[in-house]
Amino acid sequence: MATLSKIATNNRHGENSPYFDGWKAYDKNPFHPTRNPEGVIQMGLAENQLCFDLIKEWISKNPSASICTAEGVDEFKDIANFQDYHGLPEFRQAVAKFMSRARGGGVTFDPQRVVMAGGATGANELITFCIADPGDAFLVPSPYYPAFDRDLGWRTGVKIVPVNCYSSNNFQITREALEEAYKKAREANINVKGLIITNPSNPLGTTLHRDTLESLVSFVNEKNIHLVVDEIYAATVFSSPKFVSITEIIEEMGSNINRDNFHVIYSLSKDMGLPGFRVGIVYSYNDMVVHCGRKMSSFGLVSSQTQYLLAAMLNDDEFVDNFLAESSKRLAKRYQTFTKGLEQVGIKCLKSNAGLFFWMNLGHRLKEQTLEGEMVLWRMIINDVKLNVSPGSSFQCTEPGWFRVCFANMDDETVHVALNRIGAFVSQGKEISSEPQKKKRWQKKELHLSFSSRIYEESVMSPHKNMMSPHSPIPQSPLVRA
Amino acid sequence: MKLLSTKATCNSHGQDSSYFLGWQEYEKNPYDEKKNPKGIIQMGLAENQLCFDLLESWLNKNPDAAGFKRDGQSIFRELALFQDYHGLPAFKKALVEFMSEIRGNKVTFDPNKIVLTAGATSANETLMFCLAEPGDAFLLPTPYYPGFDRDLKWRTGVEIVPIHCTSSNDFQITETALEKAYKQAQKQNLRVKGVLVTNPSNPLGTTMSRNELNLLVDFITAKNIHLISDEIYSGTVFNSPGFISIMEILKERNCSEDTEVWNRVHIVYSLSKDLGLPGFRVGALYSNDDMVVAAATKMSSFGLVSSQTQYLLSAMLSDKKFTKNYISENQKRLKQRQKKLVSGLEKAGISCLKSNAGLFCWVDMRHLLSSNTFEAEIELWKKIVYDVKLNISPGSSCHCTEPGWFRVCFANMSEETLKLSMQRLKAFVDTTINVHNQSNHQSVKNSRRKSLSKWVFRLSFDDREPCGER
Numbered sequence: 027m028a029t030l031s032k033i034a035t036n037n038r039h040g041e042n043s044p045y046f047d048g049w050k051a052y053d054k055n056p057f058h059p060t061r062n063p064e065g066v067i068q069m070g071l072a073e074n075q076l077c078f079d080l081i082k083e084w085i086s087k088n089p090s091a092s093i094c095t096a097e098g099v100d101e102f103k104d105i106a107n108f109q110d111y112h113g114l115p116e117f118r119q120a121v122a123k124f125m126s127r128a129r130g131g132g133v134t135f136d137p138q139r140v141v142m143a144g145g146a147t148g149a150n151e152l153i154t155f156c157i158a159d160p161g162d163a164f165l166v167p168s169p170y171y172p173a174f175d176r177d178l179g180w181r182t183g184v185k186i187v188p189v190n191c192y193s194s195n196n197f198q199i200t201r202e203a204l205e206e207a208y209k210k211a212r213e214a215n216i217n218v219k220g221l222i223i224t225n226p227s228n229p230l231g232t233t234l235h236r237d238t239l240e241s242l243v244s245f246v247n248e249k250n251i252h253l254v255v256d257e258i259y260a261a262t263v264f265s266s267p268k269f270v271s272i273t274e275i276i277e278e279m280g281s282n283i284n285r286d287n288f289h290v291i292y293s294l295s296k297d298m299g300l301p302g303f304r305v306g307i308v309y310s311y312n313d314m315v316v317h318c319g320r321k322m323s324s325f326g327l328v329s330s331q332t333q334y335l336l337a338a339m340l341n342d343d344e345f346v347d348n349f350l351a352e353s354s355k356r357l358a359k360r361y362q363t364f365t366k367g368l369e370q371v372g373i374k375c376l377k378s379n380a381g382l383f384f385w386m387n388l389g390h391r392l393k394e395q396t397l398e399g400e401m402v403l404w405r406m407i408i409n410d411v412k413l414n415v416s417p418g419s420s421f422q423c424t425e426p427g428w429f430r431v432c433f434a435n436m437d438d439e440t441v442h443v444a445l446n447r448i449g450a451f452v453s454q455g456k457e458i459s460s461e462p463q464k465k466k467r468w469q470k471k472e473l474h475l476s477f478s479s480r481i482y483e484e485s486v487m488s489p490h491k492n493m494m495s496p497h498s499p500i501p502q503s504p505l506v507r508a
Numbered sequence: 509m510k511l512l513s514t515k516a517t518c519n520s521h522g523q524d525s526s527y528f529l530g531w532q533e534y535e536k537n538p539y540d541e542k543k544n545p546k547g548i549i550q551m552g553l554a555e556n557q558l559c560f561d562l563l564e565s566w567l568n569k570n571p572d573a574a575g576f577k578r579d580g581q582s583i584f585r586e587l588a589l590f591q592d593y594h595g596l597p598a599f600k601k602a603l604v605e606f607m608s609e610i611r612g613n614k615v616t617f618d619p620n621k622i623v624l625t626a627g628a629t630s631a632n633e634t635l636m637f638c639l640a641e642p643g644d645a646f647l648l649p650t651p652y653y654p655g656f657d658r659d660l661k662w663r664t665g666v667e668i669v670p671i672h673c674t675s676s677n678d679f680q681i682t683e684t685a686l687e688k689a690y691k692q693a694q695k696q697n698l699r700v701k702g703v704l705v706t707n708p709s710n711p712l713g714t715t716m717s718r719n720e721l722n723l724l725v726d727f728i729t730a731k732n733i734h735l736i737s738d739e740i741y742s743g744t745v746f747n748s749p750g751f752i753s754i755m756e757i758l759k760e761r762n763c764s765e766d767t768e769v770w771n772r773v774h775i776v777y778s779l780s781k782d783l784g785l786p787g788f789r790v791g792a793l794y795s796n797d798d799m800v801v802a803a804a805t806k807m808s809s810f811g812l813v814s815s816q817t818q819y820l821l822s823a824m825l826s827d828k829k830f831t832k833n834y835i836s837e838n839q840k841r842l843k844q845r846q847k848k849l850v851s852g853l854e855k856a857g858i859s860c861l862k863s864n865a866g867l868f869c870w871v872d873m874r875h876l877l878s879s880n881t882f883e884a885e886i887e888l889w890k891k892i893v894y895d896v897k898l899n900i901s902p903g904s905s906c907h908c909t910e911p912g913w914f915r916v917c918f919a920n921m922s923e924e925t926l927k928l929s930m931q932r933l934k935a936f937v938d939t940t941i942n943v944h945n946q947s948n949h950q951s952v953k954n955s956r957r958k959s960l961s962k963w964v965f966r967l968s969f970d971d972r973e974p975c976g977e978r
Contacts, residue, residue: 034638034803041806078585085576085584094567094574094820102567103560109627109786144626144811145591151810155663156516160642181637181663181807252511286511295591302590302815304626318516322663325633326626326811330787331820 038180040172048404048414057412059439067444070414072228072382073435074262074299076356077349081298084345091338093331101334108330111323113142117333120340121307125292127346128261133273135309141319142333143306144326146258146293150177150222152322153289153308156315157252158184158219164254165189165207165221167199169385169421169428171228178222187211187218190424193387196376197230199223201241208249220252220287221245226259226269229421229430230385231378233263236270243275247283254289261297261350263380264358276311285311294336296382297353303332357382357434360441364433367445371452375431382434386415389427400426411451413444515663528654530889530899539897539925549929552899554710554867555920556744556784558841559834563783566830573823576816583819590815593808595624599822603792606825607777610743610835615755617794623804624818626811627791628740628778629659632704634807635774635793636664638800639734645669645698646736647689649681651870651906651913653710660704669693669700672909675872678861679712681705681720686727702734702772703727708741708751711906711915712870713846713863715745721757725769734772743782743835746843747864771797779821781867782838788817842867842919845926849918852930856937860916867919871900874912876940885911896936898929 048070057065090097093105108114115137122135143149158164160183166174168188178184189207191197204221211218221242226233234242246253255272263269276288290309295301305328308319340346365375365384376385392399397419404417407429418428433441530552539547567574576584590596597619604617625631640646642665648656649671660666671689673679686703693700703724707716728735737754745751754773763770775794780786790813795801825831849869853860861870877884882904889902892914903913918926 030797030799030803031638031641034799039803039806073589075585075589078588081588082576082582082584089575092574095571096568099564099567102564103557106560106563106785106787107555107557109780109789144630145809148810155513157512159513159515162513176806176809181810250511300588302588304591304812304814312512314512314516318512321658324627324658325630325663327789329789329814329817331817332814335816 033181038175040176040180043172043420048408048416051408052414055412057440057443059437059443063443064412066408066412066414067440067447068414068435069432069444070416070430071435072296072432073301074296074353074357074382075435075437076360077299077353080345080349080352081300081339084339084342085335088338088342091335093334105330105334109327111142111320111327113140113328114330114333114337116341117328117337120337121292121305124340124346125260125307125309128297128350129269129271129273133271133277135273139309139311139316141308141310141316142323142326142328143308143319144328145295145301145304145306146256146291147173147177147306148304148326149291149293149306149308150174150254150256151180151182152319152326153254153291153310153315154178154182154184155322156310156318157254157289158182160184161217162219163187163211163216165204165211165218167191167203167223169197169229169418169423171224172416172420172422174222184219185216187216188422189221193376193425193428196232197227197385199234199238199242201245204242204245218249218251220254222254222256224256224258225272226257226263226380228259228381229383229416229418230376231381231383232376233267233269233380235267236275239270239272239275240279243272243279243283246287250284250287252287252289254291256291258291258293258296259381260292261353262357262382264354264361265379267379269380286314287312289315298349303336304328305332305336360433363441364431364445368448371449373448373452383430383432386429386431387427388429389425392427395426397426403427404429407451411447413447530893530901533893534899537897541922541925546897548893548897548899549925549932550899550920551917551929552901552915553920554781554915554917555786556781556838556842556867557920558845559784559838562830562834562837563785563824566824566827570823570827573820576819587815587819590818591812593805593812595622595813596815596818596822598826599813599818600624602822602825603777604794605828606831607742607794609828609831610782611751611753611756615753615759617755621796621798621801622792622794623801623808624813625791625793625804625808626789626813627780627786628738628776629655629791630789630808630811631776631778631791631793632656632659632736632738633662633664634804635736635776635800636660636666637807638803639736639774640664640666640701641699642666643698644701645693645696646701647671647686647693647703649673649679649685649705649709651679651711651903651908653706654901654905654907656704666701667693667696667698669696669698670907670909671703675861675910675913678714679709679870680717681723683723683727686723690731700731700733702736704736704738706738706740707754708739708745708865710741710866711868711901711903712861713866713868714861715749715751715865717749718752718757721752721754722761724754725757725761725763725773728772729769732768734774736774736776738776740776740778741781741866742777743838744842744867745865746839746846749864751865765796771795771800774800783834785821788821789813790817790821845918845923848923848926849916849930852926853916853933856930856934857941858933858937868915868917871914871916872912873914874910876937877912880911882911888912889914892933892936896932898932 052066052068055065057067089095092098093102118137118140121140122137125135143152163185166186168190187207189203191199288311292307294305310316374387378384392403400417400419407413407415416430534548534550537547539549576587600619600622604619604622608616625634645667647669650673669689669692671685742751777792779790793804859872863869876888885902885904892898901915
């Protein structure tokens with residue numbers, strides 16, 4: 027029978043999830059400052075658009091980095107012909123150097139361990155094919171990047187077992203949570219092959235503390251399972267605490283750990299803002315994984331034209347140092363603009379120091395502390411406020427009311443418009459709770475919440491206050507703030 | 509508990525095969541005209557290096573495409589951000605028009621049905637993921653491209669069952685061979701999901717006849733299975749008979765959108781051979797089945813084409829003056845180059861299958877084997893790699909059922925290098941024939957003696973046809 031495969035016809039690509047409904051709304055009615063000022067502002071796309079000017083300037087000053095310009099065309103033939111899955115040596119060296127610089131130069135990376143893949147998307151799938159069989163599972167702390175379901179599980183047949191994290195301790199990963207998830211999986215006869223974390227975190231925008239990393243390393247070492255750290259946002263760290271890469275811990279622990287279990291995923295899509303160029307990297311400490319991964323990279327090599335350009339760019343030390351510093355600065359500024367604006371209207375976010383987004387808490391605006399309640403609010407935000415933000419449920423967050431809001435994919439003017447809209451939405455909320463009949467299309471008559479079950483409130487962070495203790499007894503009344 | 513996956517520790521990537529071992533030897537001792545004139549000449553790599561001057565000249569005249577500019581305006585930002593798996597619309601349009609042009613505009617392609625992938629490698633694997641479950645099988649005519657063992661089987665768990673073709677009819681596919689392969693799959697308890705052919709063929713260098721193509725359509729109709737036509741070499745057809753695309757056949761048979769079989773035919777393409785750009789990783793799959801297009805499009809996330817490259821090539825392929833000239837000039841140069849290889853082989857007393865396409869010839873060295881076995885083939889191959897210092901591909905790596913055939917590439921080197929390779933080969937053959945002549949005096953079976961002397965007899969003629977078997 028000429029039917030299609032199960033993979034082709036199932037839903038594990040995840041694109042039927044509501045996460046993408048917001049995108050669809052945006053696609054139908056995209057915001058433009060002059061042509062469509064009433065359109066939906068895209069705040070669901072974690073892109074870094076803040077430093078293109080620096081890259082463009084470098085490209086125009088370095089025409090020989092392109093194999094198509096008069097200055098570079100002599101290399102065209104050799105580069106166009108180059109399909110070796112080892113990649114251009116100068117590209118691997120440049121990537122290894124960049125990875126080191128993006129981590130403050132504290133660790134060095136071996137170019138021989140750099141394996142190419144089709145973006146981090148391809149890299150995550152590749153590492154999964156290398157270390158897990160169909161039916162095996164990975165532990166993944168929630169909330170996590172929605173597309174992991176596709177990248178780690180769609181064609182590989184591997185399962186994800188979430189490790190639930192809670193706002194009560196700012197969503198940090200605890201040893202207890204790991205042990206519990208692992209135990210439950212084993213009881214259900216699920217073969218756990220590894221733990222996958224994203225550091226800095228998407229969607230939290232936070233970096234892991236050193237002791238958390240050490241705890242993770244000790245956990246995987248004890249269980250003899252793999253640790254894959256997706257460090258795709260490594261160079262988006264814009265304030266303290268300083269980023270601690272897993273590679274530092276690995277170096278420090280020396281022979282106390284089995285290095286064969288450790289792998290890093292990287293990409294230039296976020297740090298450099300080049301998602302279109304499809305530069306994904308698998309960096310493994312396991313020789314067999316490097317060997318096998320390299321063969322698998324045939325299915326998603328980086329275009330040699332792109333390798334050549336980026337090799338030249340990333341080998342330019344002056345450019346790289348300036349880029350990293352400037353990018354950090356601009357991200358910090360953009361983050362501050364947003365969080366200040368949100369604070370003024372009483373919206374709190376998780377205190378973060380990295381990433382291209384913040385993790386916003388609208389739990390107090392939910393009519394019902396449920397997934398449905400979150401969906402209702404979310405649809406309102408898209409359709410009425412006209413902002414495409416990502417609901418926490420799409421990240422498998424167990425607490426309703428959290429939203430990921432991207433801030434680095436728009437210009438300053440749009441930031442202004444977005445903040446105004448949020449402000450307007452919040453003040454409408456005030457009116458709603460006192461005049462419940464005002465907006466017909468809102469099914470619920472009242473917006474104010476029952477305060478009894480807001481455990482999350484204790485740990486909601488104001489970005490401009492010191493970190494609140496996770497056990498702070500101070501209740502926050504959203505009505506007062508709103 | 510075992511640490512890595514089964515896939516990581518098995519051999520299904522196929523890279524322990526001789527095909528790749530020859531490459532490794534070449535890497536250790538590569539020929540260079542000046543720096544290493546005694547090194548191994550690479551004749552195992554099906555690359556098209558004959559037309560880079562045309563590409564470079566186009567680049568010189570079109571600086572915008574190089575500088576991320578359109579009409580003088582920078583579009584760097586847009587390209588840097590563009591990761592839409594639907595692909596750059598201008599590129600898809602230009603690509604399908606290019607594919608159409610290669611087919612003499614006898615068929616047209618819909619840009620909405622094409623999916624861009626990281627090379628044909630990725631396109632083929634993606635189609636397997638879409639059409640088959642682990643444990644299902646695809647039938648492939650032998651000899652076939654060694655890389656298929658990796659691309660079709662490795663991570664997908666799909667099996668390949670060979671359709672055995674022989675030199676008795678120039679390796680054409682027959683109905684008998686198809687049925688035999690199907691039955692063999694059933695015997696092995698494998699569910700056959702389709703047939704995959706490469707047309708023009710790698711390693712044969714021949715285009716499929718109308719008869720063969722119709723046979724295939726009949727077969728997949730009867731069995732209700734898929735047909736994948738890997739047409740990666742479609743632009744390398746340099747001689748008659750011309751290229752007949754599977755789409756043309758469907759059209760002729762009035763198998764249009766209404767028929768079921770229409771939805772079960774899929775085409776794979778790439779710019780790695782026709783344009784000589786394997787480094788750019790530009791592959792594509794084309795399907796008439798919307799579901800396949802939809803699923804494959806999502807899967808292409810794992811291997812999209814760099815936006816930088818899509819943009820450059822959309823500009824290049826939209827230049828119709830350029831593409832028209834390129835297609836005809838490419839074919840002309842390939843024809844000339846193939847002729848040189850064939851006559852060089854002739855001088856060494858070696859014939860090959862008469863071919864009209866591809867970047868290689870399917871060479872008949874059966875007469876040089878010490879015995880009609882694959883052991884003898886590998887023995888001969890090792891001599892050719894290590895002593896003659898030519899990396900050619902033994903037929904066994906292509907799953908050929910008859911020992912003694914080799915794929916020899918001709919478009920990945922300069923004319924001088926090709927000449928040198930033929931001189932080396934002739935020198936080797938002359939020595940080998942002398943050795944054979946001597947060994948004839950020893951006790952040998954009559955039949956073998958007869959066949960040996962037949963070959964020896966043949967070699968002494970200067971006016972025989974270039975391809976031995978016809």
